[in-house]
Amino acid sequence: MITEVDKTDSHAEPFAVKARYVFPVAGPPLPGGVVTIRGSKIVAVGSQSDNAPVEDLGNVAILPGLINAHTHLEFSRLEAPIGEPGIGFVDWVGKLVELIGHWDHVSGDAVEVGLAESARFGTTTLADIARPGRPSSVYTPIGPDAAVFLELIALSHESVNPILGLARAHLKSAQLAQDWRVGLSPHAPYTVQPELLESVVALSAVASVPLAFHLAESPEELQLLRNGTGPFRDLLVKLAAWDDRRIRSGTRPMDYLRQLSMAHRALIIHGNYLDDEEIAFLGKRSGQMAVVYCPRTHAFFRHAPYPLEKLLAVGARVAVGTDGRASAPDLNLMAELRTVAARHEAVARETVLHMGTIDAARALGMAPEIGTLEAGKAANLTVLALPDREADDPHDLLFDSNKPVVATWRRGRKNDGWA
Ligand SMILES: [Zn+2]
Known part of the structure; x- marks a missing residue:
């Protein structure tokens, strides 16, 4: 490009x-x-x-140039986040699924709106999560350079192969692209069958492309991993999206981190509830794994304090993202960085600036250029x-x-x- x-x-x-x-x-x-x-x-x-x-x-x-390490531009036409501040994460997911259900196709218009907004706020590169079906021609206008992470969701064993086909096609289309780069985003533990994650990690390693994976985002997710119960399971059952084989009882975010460490490069999106051992694991792999903190989305859900100081203390790579407008008020990365500075007074401001620039570049594998x-x-x-x-x-x-x-x-x- x-x-x-x-x-x-x-x-x-x-x-x-x-x-x-x-x-x-x-x-x-x-x-x-x-x-x-x-x-x-x-x-x-x-x-x-x-x-x-x-x-x-x-x-x-x-x-x-500011680098937004995580967003979902397709939500850029939403005027406000879904639900009230403090909404339970699972309730929010339920409302989001309902909203998406009303959209008859994946529109490029909202992505263009989001690119223009991101440019206005000074972002020159962003990592966007794209659901399958979006026209890639949308990334050619003047807006920021994009790393386009194709969102991969497989709720059944039967859907794994077709989704892998989409992932391979996405890698192929990127070879011709001039204005965007490629990434893959197996979505989260609760929406990805284990065999899909395994294959996508292997694909990442072979094709040298980064992965983005939502992990340790909410207490409800940890409960689902631990013993397959709680509000998350209830929602997934209601949506006919639960499969008892998806998550083994006694699973922890660490099990996913170990698997993702085999990828070419991995961005752990959120990581709000990583424990000390998981944080130490990331500290040892900062060349190849990064965490993406989305501060205003974190504040919107009123999560427990973010373990930023612990992550930095062990040398883990931390980048910052706005997330999408389904949970953030806008796509203003500087506002996110100012939120980090205000909420984490012990963290040097120089470090906060790095999180929106060089550390994001390293997380995306683009540090030689930006x-x-x-x-x-x-x-x-x-x-x-x-x-x-x-x-x-x-x-x-x-x-x-x-x-x-x-x-x-x-x-x-x-x-x-x-x-
Ligand atoms: Zn996200």
């Missing part, structure tokens, strides 16, 4: 942008920093630009307005503020036409 623009890079005239602060993320914040761009790439980051005209953007921060401002990487920049005050730590200017994103550059192309 980058090659086409690359050809023109050597002919393009360089230009540079200056800000009150540049946050390269690869190093400390640069007061009055300058980023020089040529074509689709960054060619220099420093205190000046040698041979390019410099545009001073004023009282703003230039950040690496996630920091460094020469040679894609010219993906997010420009955030700053408040009119000083701060000992310039990171505080990003987080103790509600100033908006005012522009982005994505692969060298400016986008600020949304004001």
Whole structure:
């Protein structure tokens, strides 16, 4: 997706942008920093630009383009999350299933709306969960670059092979795609037959594609895994979607983590209720496994406190996602990062910024191209307005503020036409 623009890079005239602060993320914040761009790439980051005209953007921060590590863009037409804050997770799933049941097809329109909204909020790359049937042509407009994780749900033994066929077709279609990359998302323990998960993990390893799996999201899920009882089972039985063979009694999230560790790369979506042993397991595999924290969705369901400090203490990779608008108010990744900073005061703000940039890039396997401002990487920049005050730590200017994103550059192309 980058090659086409690359050809023109050597002919393009360089230009540079200056800000009150540049946050390269690869190093400390640069007061009055300058980023020089040529074509689709960054060619220099420093205190000046040698041979390019410099545009001073004023009282703003230039950040690496923000990366939203988990969303479901198909819900982007919802005006508000489903249900009231504090709704039980299983009740919410029931309402979501009912809502989707009323949709006669998977529409690309909502995805386009979500891409435009994400772009406005300064996201330059996102990981989207896509139900089968969505037209992939939707990812070609100007919106953020996308990693498209095909959602795989198999509620019966008979559905496993057809779903695997869809997964293989998705991998194949990605070979022709220019504007999106490929991922697979076996949905969650309660919607995926064990033989599907096993096959998809093998497929991930062979084809070198990342997986995303919702895990340890709610106490009801843990109860279902442990002994096959509770409100989750009741809902699945009611939906004729329960199979006693799907989950062995005494199962824990750890059983899935072990299996997912055999994949090329795995994103553990939510992980709200991981225990210490599971957290330690992830800490040892940070090169290949990451957790995606969705802070405002976490707050919407009023879950128990998120184990962020524990995850970071053992070196686990943590990225941040907005989740979809079925559980989040909007697709504003900066608002998610500010929520992290507000809820986890012991976590350094620098670390929070990393969660929305380089750690998300690493989680997706895209760190060689994006996630920091460094020469040679894609010219993906997010420009955030700053408040009119000083701060000992310039990171505080990003987080103790509600100033908006005012522009982005994505692969060298400016986008600020949304004001
Ligand atoms: Zn999700």
